[in-house]
Amino acid sequence: xxxxxxxxxxxxxxxxxxxxxxxxxxxxxxxxxxxxxxxxxxxxxxxxxxxxxxxxxxxxxxxxxxxxxxxxxxxxxxxxxxxxxxxxxxxxxxxxxxxxxxxxxxxxxxxxxxxxxxxxxxxxxxxxxxxxxxxxxxxxxxxxxxxxxxxxxxxxxxxxxxxxxxxxxxxxxxxxxxxxxxxxxxxxxxxxxx
Amino acid sequence: xxxxxxxxxxxxxxxxxxxxxxxxxxxxxxxxxxxxxxxxxxxxxxxxxxxxxxxxxxxxxxxxxxxxxxxxxxxxxxxxxxxxxxxxxxxxxxxxxxxxxxxxxxxxxxxxxxxxxxxxxxxxxxxxxxxxxxxxxxxxxxxxxxxxxxxxxxxxxxxxxxxxxxxxxxxxxxxxxxxxxxxxxxxxxxxxxxxxxxxxxxxxxxxxxxxxxxxxxxxxxxxxxxxxxxxxxxxxxxxxxxxxxx
Numbered sequence: 210x211x212x213x214x215x216x217x218x219x220x221x222x223x224x225x226x227x228x229x230x231x232x233x234x235x236x237x238x239x240x241x242x243x244x245x246x247x248x249x250x251x252x253x254x255x256x257x258x259x260x261x262x263x264x265x266x267x268x269x270x271x272x273x274x275x276x277x278x279x280x281x282x283x284x285x286x287x288x289x290x291x292x293x294x295x296x297x298x299x300x301x302x303x304x305x306x307x308x309x310x311x312x313x314x315x316x317x318x319x320x321x322x323x324x325x326x327x328x329x330x331x332x333x334x335x336x337x338x339x340x341x342x343x344x345x346x347x348x349x350x351x352x353x354x355x356x357x358x359x360x361x362x363x364x365x366x367x368x369x370x371x372x373x374x375x376x377x378x379x380x381x382x383x384x385x386x387x388x389x390x391x392x393x394x395x396x397x398x399x400x401x402x403x
Numbered sequence: 404x405x406x407x408x409x410x411x412x413x414x415x416x417x418x419x420x421x422x423x424x425x426x427x428x429x430x431x432x433x434x435x436x437x438x439x440x441x442x443x444x445x446x447x448x449x450x451x452x453x454x455x456x457x458x459x460x461x462x463x464x465x466x467x468x469x470x471x472x473x474x475x476x477x478x479x480x481x482x483x484x485x486x487x488x489x490x491x492x493x494x495x496x497x498x499x500x501x502x503x504x505x506x507x508x509x510x511x512x513x514x515x516x517x518x519x520x521x522x523x524x525x526x527x528x529x530x531x532x533x534x535x536x537x538x539x540x541x542x543x544x545x546x547x548x549x550x551x552x553x554x555x556x557x558x559x560x561x562x563x564x565x566x567x568x569x570x571x572x573x574x575x576x577x578x579x580x581x582x583x584x585x586x587x588x589x590x591x592x593x594x595x596x597x598x599x600x601x602x603x604x605x606x607x608x609x610x611x612x613x614x615x616x617x618x619x620x621x622x623x624x625x626x627x628x629x630x631x632x633x634x635x636x637x638x639x640x641x642x643x644x645x646x647x648x649x
Contacts, residue, residue: 234579287480290476383591386584387583393579393582
């Protein structure tokens with residue numbers, strides 16, 4: 210298997226087979242909180258794709274060129290969370306100044322992502338699995354695409370659910386969790402693919 | 404002494420982070436495949452929570468208000484790293500089964516929520532007991548959910564098989580969908596209890612964090628405000644405007 214086939218497999222695996230929300234339980238907060246309407250969900254998904262891809266890139270560069278040579282690998286949790294927090298602030302400022310149109314569509318979601326556990330989780334996973342920089346970026350992008358797929362499907366279902374006759378006790382987040390469970394069952398079907 | 408006991412009671416029962424406040428749902432769903440995992444995750448979170456509460460409370464007059472969030476994160480992340488290495492050394496099998504969720508204790512809303520809403524305003528000893536109470540409440544919650552999932556999914560409790568049940572287990576409950584189903588059921592049960600308590604005139608504290616549709620509870624940048632953030636939102640009437648103003 211060549212390196213590039215490996216990259217494509219990695220992308221499919223991280224986006225669909227090991228879906229970040231439905232099988233790893235990372236990023237549940239935005240998944241449950243920002244999934245009421247399809248447009249907002251898609252906006253959140255776009256912002257997550259943007260941030261996780263950049264964060265995986267920056268985190269793996271910092272790990273490879275700063276932490277490993279200096280022998281500070283054990284500081285990864287502290288360094289990564291600070292880097293991610295700073296990065297999100299920086300991306301927000303940069304978009305505001307240079308790409309105002311993109312900022313308008315993603316801006317409101319950026320602060321929400323800072324400590325979305327999916328961002329930190331992906332950065333740590335990249336290191337644990339010994340991915341090189343390109344693999345980290347691909348993995349990060351795949352994870353974020355998986356998140357977007359999950360949150361947009363969920364938002365679509367929730368728009369429909371709103372008009373259904375749900376038992377009184379299950380109204381609100383209970384029915385959302387049950388729906389997520391059914392979606393997770395569907396995604397479980399992908400587990401044999403790779 | 405009463406004050407300390409009150410903190411323990413508050414964390415374990417009155418404001419139980421899992422059942423009443425509904426905080427820290429990522430680890431709750433992820434690691435509760437068995438009761439043992441639930442206890443392990445709960446106790447490691449408790450250790451981090453107690454230590455970070457004490458440290459933050461000790462430094463509460465030194466940390467400038469404007470940089471308190473980054474400062475809290477550094478304190479929490481340091482303790483998480485220490486706990487991570489201790490677990491890797493002394494409980495390797497638990498470390499392997501909890502995996503990535505140990506470093507992710509850093510972004511658990513309970514820890515920053517307590518730091519922000521309690522430890523940064525109160526002296527060291529009460530903060531310590533607050534940490535113990537909240538941590539044990541979280542541990543109890545995770546263990547109970549873990550037990551339910553282990554019984555349904557594997558027919559055993561704490562790895563001890565229950566004879567008639569282990570022939571009829573539903574392995575789905577040990578997998579990802581089971582976690583969502585069990586938590587959905589739990590939220591529904593809490594909705595019923597909430598309603599009953601309200602009818603009695605003793606309403607439960609409102610749910611916070613993700614399940615109340617309040618994402619700001621989990622986001623460090625806009626400050627994990629603990630109580631204040633979710634005080635109007637309750638699990639029964641899911642706040643509609645909440646996600647818009649985030």
